[in-house]
Amino acid sequence: MSLVEDNLLAISKCMFQERNNWKFVTDEQKEKWFFIINRNMSKKYPHLTQLLNDKNCDKVASMDLWYYFMEGKPYPKWFWSKSEKTKLDSEFNEGEINSLMIKFDIKREELDLLIKYNLTDVKEELKYIKDGDKQLK
Numbered sequence: 001m002s003l004v005e006d007n008l009l010a011i012s013k014c015m016f017q018e019r020n021n022w023k024f025v026t027d028e029q030k031e032k033w034f035f036i037i038n039r040n041m042s043k044k045y046p047h048l049t050q051l052l053n054d055k056n057c058d059k060v061a062s063m064d065l066w067y068y069f070m071e072g073k074p075y076p077k078w079f080w081s082k083s084e085k086t087k088l089d090s091e092f093n094e095g096e097i098n099s100l101m102i103k104f105d106i107k108r109e110e111l112d113l114l115i116k117y118n119l120t121d122v123k124e125e126l127k128y129i130k131d132g133d134k135q136l137k
Helices: 008-016 019-024 027-041 046-052 059-069 087-091 094-104 108-136
Strands: none
Touching: 008 019, 008 027, 008 059, 027 046, 027 059, 046 059, 087 108, 094 108
16 A cells, blocks of 8 residues: 655645545545645636535545546646736836835725726826925935
């Protein structure tokens, strides 16, 4: 009998690549890693993960369901990917973000919404802030 290491990478390898080793994944490991596996699967299958997202669900059976669901599918490259950078991160540096949050007295989430729906206005306001700082010097 071969043992599977008790870490997320080893469990996911058994689920996606080394499928013949799934029989060596213990029920305790399935219980332990269910939440993270289910959360990562929600990137592609949110409707299915929601069905398993219950406090009283059988985690072992749910892990087996994911295992059989992924049978015949290619390795999910999206499984390990991080979320995409927001437009805020790509448009503005940290100093500019802080200046805008202070100027408008808003939180980061609110600034995200402003940028999403009024990018040109936010850029204009940032230019105004920078010009004002230059005049003060």
